[in-house]
Amino acid sequence: MESTTAVKKKTMTLVQAITDGMRTMLAEDENVLVLGEDVGKNGGVFRATDHLQEEFGEGRVMDTPLSEAGFIGAAIGMAVNGLRPVAEIQFLGFIYPAYEQIMTHASRLRSRTMGHFTVPIVIRAPYGAGVRAPEIHSDSTEAIFTHMPGLKVVCPASPVDAKGLLIAAIEDPDPVLFLEPMRCYRSSREEVPVGKYTVEIGKANKLQEGNDVSIITWGAMVPVASQAVKEMEAKGVSCELIDLRTLYPIDRDTIAASVQKTGRTVIVHEAHGTGGVGNDVLAIVNDTSFLYQKAPVERVTGFDSPVPFFGFEDEYLPTPARVKHAIEKVIKF
């Protein structure tokens, strides 16, 4: 965490920290505006924009028609014309109508015009399974977006990171997809600095130092991996736990330093295995640290099935037991 002038802290959940991040930026910069479906009076389906319309008015916190392509497209036009839109997609599974706008415009307008037109927008989207949501409400398709050149993809796992990364995303000169692990929205609380601070995009966070194995994960899988790490520590295995926080650009240096130290790597993500961001982590291990590896890298991921109906979601989602199994495998190799 950098540039903290604020010393005062307040206990917040992750979703409250996100609201606080938006509030901070709405107050700081009149060009910032929040838009999306039900973000106004309703405060968003997850209450992430709770009370913001009351505080800043309908001109700054706008309900849009049900029109993902339309309002993401309009947000691009706004951003090009000097505004800083923060758009909410209700669930990542409903971002697909806007795929074209993100892929063919938001992410490449800077490149097309050699920097003449730029798109400083933030697209916030709750993602992931584990809250017994109806079908399509549980997708974790971050890799579709890390594959888009020109887009940054951020995924905090804690309240402090959520607020700091959101502020950094709003201030970023390029488009940022901001993924919010809905499973973590209210699962824990943390002391969050009051006022403005940023967490640097592109930097991972080492949550725990260890020597035997590196566990690399992000978002809603952080608590899962963390549980596994605790249980393995009890068995005498020293684990280093890394929360990537940013999925593009990934923090190569933190990964390399860790896996060179431990020589063993387990990657945990809830997204489908094939084409997942875990494969990019694996490529970094290969490119930077191949000769340091004492065992093949293990990946613990969701399956190559659609995210199942919630009746099966506990089967689909990586669990501490699966992570532990992978750790044992790389240790015993």
Next chain:
Amino acid sequence: MEKQFPITKWVDENGNITGEDYKEMVTEELARTFYQHMIRIRTFDKKGISLQRQGRIGTYAPYEGQEASQVGSALALETEDWLFPSYRDHGAAMTFGHSLKNILLFWNGRNEGCIPPEGKNIFPPGIPIATQLPHAVGAAFAEKRKGTKNTAIVYFGDGATSEGDFHEGLNLASVFEAPVVFFNQNNRYAISVPMEKQMKTKTIAQKALAYDIPGVRIDGNDVFAVYFETLKAMDRARAGEGPTLIEAVTWRYGAHTTADDPTKYRDQMESERKRNETDPVLRVERLLKNNGWFDEAWAERMQKQAAEEVDAAVAEMESFPPADPADIFDHVFAEPTWQLQQQKQEYFQAKKGVPVWNQQQQ
């Protein structure tokens, strides 16, 4: 619906003014201005096709036949307005002040072609059909929020009206009361697909009803109707009265692009007939002649001037410095990511014949 949305015409095919009300507005000065601009963009268009045939630029999308729509609408804009063209609307873009050289660079595969002259709010051409409509709504919304009187105009074809972004754009603009003009050029074909297979409605203007915004249907080959109706729509937008949908009924004479063969899907004799009967440039020429305003020497001068301007732009395009591959990497983000830096370094080393092992620790 065709009765409810009749085609407005100010000057007919024979160059006659259609109503007493228009007589005062259809002036010699305007006629000459329109004529000159249409000659200019037609000259450019013909050159575009010939450059492509000679392999001097890439695939090119011609607009010949649609000059009145593009010139009339673009001349209705104020300097600080926004223009969102599709790939077929560089006639409008250059009329609004885009650089001919840059437009040629665009068709020759250069990003510099997407950059408008300083102070001109011209977006790069919309390639994915209809995606530019929401952008125009957003830019117009931002103008409204800034409290300016600026507006946005966005161009698209008949085929585009089947895309979701058309409907989302109109709906958003209507809800936001955005100062935007949706300018449809109904040239009756989307590549090979005729309007009857694109939609059951007989007009495009009527689609405005669904969004409770004005829908106007005009003869897109009548530059006066285009100019004055666009002006009205712009005035409404500037006055805070929200968006307008304009359907300009027109025709493209040639192929969809230089990679297309229109004889596969339509009888090109229709284009030949239209060249003689409903041509937008000929119409103004007839108007000028009917009123004794036509001056042969002046017209020739305009032709010559246009040819010289276009030739100069071609020369500039052809002497433009070659593309710098560094640009591939340098404009993806404000600050290139380590991936892009690494890929750039490897690319340049490989080009120099330097082996690229062990780059990861650069």
